[in-house]
Amino acid sequence: MREEILRMENVTCKYDGITFLDHINLNIFKGEIMGLIPINSQGKSWLFNLLCQNYPIDYGRIYINNQLVNYYEHSAYNRNRVYIIEKKSKLIQDLSVSDNIFVLKRGFRKYIINRKVLNKQVNLFLEEMNVSIDPDELVMNLNSYEQCIVELLKAIISGSKLIVISDISNILSVVDLSKLLDLIKSYSEKGFTFLYVGNHHEEVFKICDRVALMKDGRIIRVLDEKELTEDNIKAYTISFEDAKPSAPKYDGQGILKFENVSTNHLKNMSFTIEKGECVVFFDTNNMIYSDLLQIMNGEMMPGQGEIIWNQKRFTSKLAKNALENGIAVIVENATVNMLFQNLSYVENLYFLIERKLKSVKNKSKVLKSIITEYENIVGQEIYETDISKLGLTSLYNLVYYRIHLYKPKVVFCLQPFSGADMYLRKHIADLIRELKRKGIAVIILAVSISDTLTIADRFLVIENGSIVKEFSKEKFSSLRSIV
Amino acid sequence: MIMTKNKGELTMGNDKQNAFKRIMAIRGMGQVITVAFGLIVLCIVFGIINPTFFSSKNIGNLLRQIAPILIIGIGQSYVLITGNIDLSIGSVVGMSCMISATLMTKGVNPLVAVFITIICCLIVGVLNGELVAKCKLPPFIATLGTMTIARGIAQIVNNNYNTDSIGDGAKVFRNFFYYGKTMGLYNTIWIAIVLWIVFNFILSKTRTGRHIYAIGSNIEASKLSGVNTSVTTIKVYVVSAICACTVGLVTTATSGMGTMDAGNSYEMYAVAASVIGGVSTLGGQGILLGTVIGASIWGVLQNGLQFAGAPVAIRNIIIGIIVVVSVLLDVVVRTGKPRKSRVN
Numbered sequence: 070m071r072e073e074i075l076r077m078e079n080v081t082c083k084y085d086g087i088t089f090l091d092h093i094n095l096n097i098f099k100g101e102i103m104g105l106i107p108i109n110s111q112g113k114s115w116l117f118n119l120l121c122q123n124y125p126i127d128y129g130r131i132y133i134n135n136q137l138v139n140y141y142e143h144s145a146y147n148r149n150r151v152y153i154i155e156k157k158s159k160l161i162q163d164l165s166v167s168d169n170i171f172v173l174k175r176g177f178r179k180y181i182i183n184r185k186v187l188n189k190q191v192n193l194f195l196e197e198m199n200v201s202i203d204p205d206e207l208v209m210n211l212n213s214y215e216q217c218i219v220e221l222l223k224a225i226i227s228g229s230k231l232i233v234i235s236d237i238s239n240i241l242s243v244v245d246l247s248k249l250l251d252l253i254k255s256y257s258e259k260g261f262t263f264l265y266v267g268n269h270h271e272e273v274f275k276i277c278d279r280v281a282l283m284k285d286g287r288i289i290r291v292l293d294e295k296e297l298t299e300d301n302i303k304a305y306t307i308s309f310e311d312a313k314p315s316a317p318k319y320d321g322q323g324i325l326k327f328e329n330v331s332t333n334h335l336k337n338m339s340f341t342i343e344k345g346e347c348v349v350f351f352d353t354n355n356m357i358y359s360d361l362l363q364i365m366n367g368e369m370m371p372g373q374g375e376i377i378w379n380q381k382r383f384t385s386k387l388a389k390n391a392l393e394n395g396i397a398v399i400v401e402n403a404t405v406n407m408l409f410q411n412l413s414y415v416e417n418l419y420f421l422i423e424r425k426l427k428s429v430k431n432k433s434k435v436l437k438s439i440i441t442e443y444e445n446i447v448g449q450e451i452y453e454t455d456i457s458k459l460g461l462t463s464l465y466n467l468v469y470y471r472i473h474l475y476k477p478k479v480v481f482c483l484q485p486f487s488g489a490d491m492y493l494r495k496h497i498a499d500l501i502r503e504l505k506r507k508g509i510a511v512i513i514l515a516v517s518i519s520d521t522l523t524i525a526d527r528f529l530v531i532e533n534g535s536i537v538k539e540f541s542k543e544k545f546s547s548l549r550s551i552v
Numbered sequence: 553m554i555m556t557k558n559k560g561e562l563t564m565g566n567d568k569q570n571a572f573k574r575i576m577a578i579r580g581m582g583q584v585i586t587v588a589f590g591l592i593v594l595c596i597v598f599g600i601i602n603p604t605f606f607s608s609k610n611i612g613n614l615l616r617q618i619a620p621i622l623i624i625g626i627g628q629s630y631v632l633i634t635g636n637i638d639l640s641i642g643s644v645v646g647m648s649c650m651i652s653a654t655l656m657t658k659g660v661n662p663l664v665a666v667f668i669t670i671i672c673c674l675i676v677g678v679l680n681g682e683l684v685a686k687c688k689l690p691p692f693i694a695t696l697g698t699m700t701i702a703r704g705i706a707q708i709v710n711n712n713y714n715t716d717s718i719g720d721g722a723k724v725f726r727n728f729f730y731y732g733k734t735m736g737l738y739n740t741i742w743i744a745i746v747l748w749i750v751f752n753f754i755l756s757k758t759r760t761g762r763h764i765y766a767i768g769s770n771i772e773a774s775k776l777s778g779v780n781t782s783v784t785t786i787k788v789y790v791v792s793a794i795c796a797c798t799v800g801l802v803t804t805a806t807s808g809m810g811t812m813d814a815g816n817s818y819e820m821y822a823v824a825a826s827v828i829g830g831v832s833t834l835g836g837q838g839i840l841l842g843t844v845i846g847a848s849i850w851g852v853l854q855n856g857l858q859f860a861g862a863p864v865a866i867r868n869i870i871i872g873i874i875v876v877v878s879v880l881l882d883v884v885v886r887t888g889k890p891r892k893s894r895v896n
Binding site for chain 1 (some may be wrong): 761776
């Protein structure tokens with residue numbers, strides 16, 4: 070009989086009248102890679118919190134390693150041996166790799182630190198993983214993949230019963246992700262247990278033994294190895310097709326042109342972006358984005374090559390006023406990083422357009438017309454004074470309609486679907502289509518294909534800083550197998 | 553034979569390279585080397601302006617001037633590395649000076665007086681730590697409060713008067729903390745050296761030291777890694793109080809009496825010594841070797857500018873500019889350094 074590492078029986082959690090976890094039944098066996106696909110995000114963070122620490126639950130029981138650790142009548146608040154590797158690193162950036170792995174481990178007893186001994190031990194594990202990382206290196210100097218490896222090692226060395234890996238494809242390039250998945254597989258064969266959480270079934274199916282589907286805080290189905298097929302998941306997915314008429318085409322109206330541009334990470338990059346088109350930059354090595362964004366906002370100028378913006382040479386002076394010149398950026402986690410919590414919905418919406426309205430005399434009339442126009446689109450939420458009360462969908466509306474209202478010529482979207490559940494991803498895709506309809510060119514910078522194909526007109530594959538392949542919309546069907 | 557030799561040379565070369573790499577990998581070492589270079593330049597410039605700058609008498613005095621700044625700098629560095637600040641250092645110096653002097657003038661045995669003084673200062677340290685770590689008060693506000701309280705205690709302890717001379721009975725005390733010499737060096741310098749060795753060892757070689765860096769770097773991640781952030785924060789404020797207390801005792805020994813305004817503005821000198829030496833005000837970075845260099849720069853500037861005939865106002869302006877530039881350098885390096893870490 071297989072040893073059970075986690076068993077959740079009818080676990081229910083309610084807060085403020087909302088049921089976040091609804092009779093969750095889930096079991097994971099030793100050495101298994103269990104998959105979890107949250108169809109919507111409800112309950113995901115509650116589940117993670119409960120796995121890590123025994124907070125009170127309203128109903129049910131939780132067993133870890135066959136021991137009852139939490140049940141509805143008594144929750145001890147103690148921590149379980151569960152480690153979560155996710156987008157936000159839990160490593161101390163200012164400490165070395167060996168310090169992070171050993172010294173900051175619960176139960177590390179030695180008071181005086183012998184660096185040589187620790188390094189030797191770290192090296193043994195790293196050799197076993199076939200990874201070369203200097204144990205003395207500060208974590209801040211490691212790349213995303215190396216940091217994931219250090220976290221994985223930390224989880225293994227600290228004797229975690231269950232290692233949760235969540236939405237890791239948002240931070241790793243396909244090359245690094247594939248290496249990490251190989252490591253996970255090899256450790257599962259050695260008896261370590263994983264819960265692999267991802268929003269895309271293609272990614273989760275590839276590595277997991279079984280997959281649980283979670284919706285509205287419930288496990289709605291558990292698929293066994295034989296059931297991990299497209300047909301079985303189809304019933305739980307929604308179509309990303311555009312319900313509205315497609316955006317007009319503006320062929321031949323190139324607004325951004327790179328000619329043999331080179332920087333530290335860009336190598337002879339050449340491309341043209343047309344008005345109103347959506348182009349995906351898929352970087353298999355996760356290297357070029359910071360250079361690309363730094364060039365566009367004037368923090369860096371290319372060492373070689375030329376950039377043409379709106380028929381003019383792109384200079385550092387032009388880049389310093391990028392927004393005024395029609396270049397906007399939507400960063401990752403835009404609802405957190407781009408909105409002002411102390412401003413109302415309308416104030417947030419106006420934030421960019423206010424620059425353009427400076428010279429307008431009858432400003433209030435213009436503002437009124439803007440409210441009327443966008444009320445038709447977003448509804449009553451436009452009158453919300455406290456945006457913290459709004460849901461994620463409304464906040465994404467605000468982020469994208471602010472750009473829509475400002476109407477730049479091009480907008481760079483960094484990982485727009487990162488961390489979003491299926492319904493939210495569909496909504497974001499619709500918002501990007503709205504930008505396209507307004508004639509705004511959208512450049513998506515992504516490390517995973519995610520749902521970019523549903524909105525893209527072109528797809529550029531970038532390897533080691535150079536464009537190696539270009540796919541037009543008609544050839545997208547052949548893309549997945551190649552990438 | 554030749555091959556073995558060559559191989560040996562190669563290994564030695566690699567070892568040297570590795571050792572150099574390891575030294576340079578120590579957090580904050582780059583800035584320490586830069587600042588040390590600046591210190592050497594300063595010494596040469598002042599030596600050229602006035603050759604008596606390098607006289608053995610002046611060097612002895614200079615080191616004695618640097619010692620108290622180094623001691624409080626050590627305390628402030630500990631606190632800054634956790635991402636906090638201690639504004640009460642100067643007042644604790646004053647409190648320590650007044651309590652010890654008052655007790656000694658009242659005929660209390662100097663050893664007992666020192667013991668009572670240390671206990672009082674430790675209470676302030678623990679209070680600071682509790683307010684910041686447990687009550688979650690902003691460190692600036694919490695230590696601003698205790699700064700006023702400690703200064704008030706310094707004033708009240710002898711009914712708002714400076715004390716009389718601590719007298720001949722405290723001769724041993726005065727020799728131990730200031731006038732005496734051991735192996736040709738003033739005892740004040742030895743006290744600073746011993747404290748530096750102890751606290752540097754704790755910071756660089758022990759689990760507590762790593763926890764101090766961890767808290768300053770990322771307090772949430774530290775908690776998740778099982779670091780008791782409250783206890784560690786209290787510990788650093790206690791270290792700061794011990795250092796301030798020691799400087800207070802040195803001050804009493806120096807003047808032979810208790811003065812209510814002893815230690816005025818010392819918290820700023822401590823911040824200056826730490827920051828010039830590369831301790832980050834944002835937390836998580838810095839080494840005590842840098843504090844030695846920072847305190848030395850402060851001392852050399854004070855001493856050298858005095859030798860060069862610069863008025864006090866000019867000295868203060870120059871030191872102020874150096875502090876601002878040091879912090880600016882830290883912020884620029886921290887925010888401008890390209891990180892390879894996770895997207896966004």
